[in-house]
Amino acid sequence: MLTYFFKRLGLAAVIVSVAMFILFCMIYLIPGDPASVALGPRATEEMRASLREAMGLNQPVPVQFWNFYSSAWMGDLGTEVLSGRPVLTVVLEQLPYTLALIAGGITWSVALGIPLGCWAAVSRGSWADRIVGILSVAVIAVPSFVIAIYALLIFAVQLRWLPAIGAGEPGDLGDQLTHLILPSLAVGLGWVGYIARMVRASMLEVLEASHIRTARAFGLPDRMITYRYALSIAILPTVTLLGVGIGQMLSSAVFAEIVFARPGVGKLVYDAILTRNFPVVSGTVLVTTVLFVLLNLLADLIIGALDPRVRSSF
Amino acid sequence: MAELWRPIRKILREPLGALGLFLVVLVIFGAIFADLLTSFDPTRINPRDRFQGPSAAHLMGTDQLGRDLFARVLHGGRIALFVALVSTAASLVIGIVLGLIAGYGPRWLDNLMILLFDAMKSFPTVMLALALVTIMGPSLTAVMVVVILVTVPGYARIIRTQTIALKNSEYVTAAQSMGANPARILRVHILPNVIGPLVILASMDIPVVIGIEAGMSFLGLGVRPPTPSWGSMLNDGFTSIRDTAWIAIAGGIPIILTTLGFTFLGETLRDVFDPRLKGR
Amino acid sequence: MSDDPILTVRDVQVSFPVGGLRKRDAILGVAGVSFDVRRGETFALVGESGSGKTTLARAVNGLQAISNGEITFEGQRIDGLDRKSMKPVRKRMSMMFQDPVGSLSPRMTVGDLVTEPFRIHGIEGRNLRDEAARLLSLVGLPTDFVSRFPHQLSGGQARRVGVARAIALDPALIIADEPTAGLDVSVQGEVLNLLNDLRERLGLAMMIITHNLHVVHHVADRTAVMYLGRFVEAGDTEEVFGAPRHPYTAALLSANPEPDPDKTHDRITLPAEVPSLLARPPGCEFHTRCPWAQPACSAKAPTPTQEGTRAVACHFPLEPGARPPTQSESAA
């Protein structure tokens, strides 16, 4: 298990490195001058030149990449243009808000998705199955920011049941949770559908497997077959799916933070673009990418812990 | 003609498929005949008619610049469909080529490409879009580049996995033992067997692409004003959501109807033509 | 049939790398095998799963690179040839694969399938439709089958299509991997008869790979028995079946229950399971399961000895009718 962990960790590091390389290529090799982007149209040629110098843009490209790469691994993502604070600090300040939002989204999607999918699979072909099927397809289809705006419109503006903006009073957990309900629903609703569908499909597949036929042939009770024999296997793809899904939830979180005016990395990067705060943009992209890769790694480890076949193949 | 008619009949037999087909046809119809369906110019600013609620003259009302929302919805459909179809088609072609190379090529190339795909997929979509737009500036091209970068790794991986599975199948081994060259094996034995499922999966991604376009335009990173886009309309509506909710509704409804329509249609297509893909 | 070999295989080894990063470890799927196939004869390779028989067949056909040894076909060295130089060889040597339906490309019609060899080798000047009809009638299928797809065929029909494709270019050698796999007993005979018939009519040599000894008995002139990637015994089929000299051959023969309820079975039961290729036993590799094993067997590997037409790799070859010495104990 330990070798498995280190193997996966090594692979994750390689993927992050390649991602950094791609990011570097995008920033520095695509036509367009980061210095002019950062300074805006009214900057003088002198200002651009000095910033270029400061950003190291006059050095050869491989050296630039090495500087970018090595300092990023050391945690140095540059400094914010306006305040001069380290970008990493700024991003890490905002990260907990986004993580809370994603955790909320996962909670919605797991708490609703798994039971719904299981129910649909067990009552296959019934009305319940069909309704769950149509609803999950529908919530997957509609983009999360549309859900966010309509949720805001209905529950906050029209009905006034829940707060519309902000993350709640610091220190007041209840208030913070109330503020989390709508944004996390917007983030997680689509994933309720994904998970319900995935659980249903893999449940049906597992229920067809010959070891389930064997279990039935031994007269095991239906509850034991459904939950201990089938769901324990059917849940595995869901964990992988969630690992992948966290990337999309990060995307949805950006919209949710903007719509509900919540602090978080999405709001941070959006504001940074509007103010041409370039290092913050690339730093945030990098941090969220690392976060995504790490959470994927976590999903793989969970699978390894749940599935003896995976465990022993490493 | 009968060849074309049979699948359509099969889709119409499913209530959800019929609904999906109806919505999709409606959106396409609206986009094509936008100029005939409304006499308003979607970009013409008319300060006297600002913030008008829905009425007989303005079916969906007007926005903060007095532009007719119905006209903007119809013309916005053109942008959405154009982005969806063009970039999905481009992604499909690129993804198939890359996937076949990774799956049938040498091991080291496969490993390298998989690493690149995985790295590409490890950027959260919106973050990738934000980073790109910062460099390229907001434009329709930026939206399409984002769509291609986001979807190609997935398509390529699917094709690669299938290609590898087929590469070891007995009928491909048989073709090798008869002396067929790789080009022939890919063209005759592999491509026809992997392309069908992927086209269906890609058709189910059309709503996702429409969502990306609308989302980026909503953030002001996509289509430049004053070009009408559902996403930017939604943003206009969002700014004044407390007072004039109809603008947000006008921007959101077409997104919802289009994504639902394509999804229902895609699901039905898949169930009818390739039931094995269910649950993917 | 003549003594002139069409295929000569000498000391062929096939190794597969195992383990992830350290690629130095390798297992031997085929561990040094030599044999000839003569013009017009049927040669059978027999073995259980994991014996390396299919790997050996793929190596002969150039689908699997060999790590050692020589393969000569019609007087030409064919091991190590690249795809282009191998192409002319493939006209003369065709291969049939295990799964009757699975070895046919699912989206091609029977007509396209049987004429594919012509298209691959760019053979012009023939009317492919006529060729398809000719080939189908050779294998006893109605000509209107040309427009069918593989999934519309029964196992036996699909196998016939495979045979038609294999003989399309008038090869000199056909390699058939488990030609009766997945077929019902009542259809097996049809396929074997067809192969025999074609072999005689077209003067082909055949190499049949199978686990089914009863099939071998009826179709093969000569038989080789494989265990863990080596030949343990090879020789004329009649002789090998009549009086097996290697304990493994004897065990394999006795393990085939005959459909006769009155037959008393005094069976040679093999204790233990087949060893892993990763941990080949020292000495004679069969000694872990051999009822006759003696101390010497685990110490030194036997070298194959030739007696007449037969070669046996055993320190203590069996006398005809030999019974295992302490069967009841070793089976426990």
Add this chain to the structure above:
Amino acid sequence: MTTLAIDGLNVTFSTEDGPLHALKNVSFDVPENRIVGIVGESGCGKSTLINAILGLLADNGSIDSGSILFQGRDDLTKLGPAQMRDLRGPKISTVFQDPMGALNPVISVGQQMINIQYRSDISKQEKAQRAVDMLELVRIPDARAALARYPHQFSGGMKQRIAIAMALMMEPALLIADEPTTALDATLEVTTIELLKDLQQQIGCSVLFISHHLGVIAELCDDVVVMYAGEVVERGTVRQIFNDPRHPYTARLLECDPARQSERTRSLPTIPGEIPDLRARPRGCIFANRCHRVHDACAAPPPDHDVGDGHVARCFVANVPETVEATA
């Protein structure tokens, strides 16, 4: 007392192209303490028969008529799902063909064997001990340690022996073995069969053994049922069937087995033709289109002809043994 008495069983599947009559008037007995073999080629209805007995027919399948009497008391065609479940395991247990897929991959072997005993009141330790005893009986080395292992850590032959141990653990009255050795190599096949025979005698259960391998049937079984296209064409003791086949299909099938041909021959016997489409069964004899003894009468449904001592063949000419009648 007969363990299982099947009488006039008819099973139909509804398919897109109309009803498929999968089993037609199937009747035979599995007497106490005997091994009954069912032999037949693909499409003969073996799997449908097992599923019908176990009450595990697919959703589109239904039993139209007939009875499956278990131990003279329960008609399995009329039992509810809960009652059926109470029989499966303790009374009727099953070993399936695929040793790789028959065990749950994420539950340890020991836990699976303990789960099967969920009806029993004994302590968990006693259940584990019972599992160890069974594993030892099927010659799994180091049985106690094996409890903690997962199915993928065993070889195919061992997995099939574990499946047999699980099936016999509750000492059922009837063991259904569905091609349990087909996926195994020849040397493993014979050891598995011998093991099965030993255990059957120890436990004293009846066995319904399904196989397409005539040699295995001949060696293992006391009685044989020959199926073709969803019908029982002939049944009798193993000697009656193998030494004196009365249905032309049985006779030809036996001939086709290359192992039956003691003389080396280059032209093996075959049965030309194909199984008829079960959606459009012929009115008369199901084998008529491939039969070399076909005559005018065969256009009508043939009777179940008892030729003596329980030897029954569904054929008009069953009373005329197929002697040396030349058969091409």
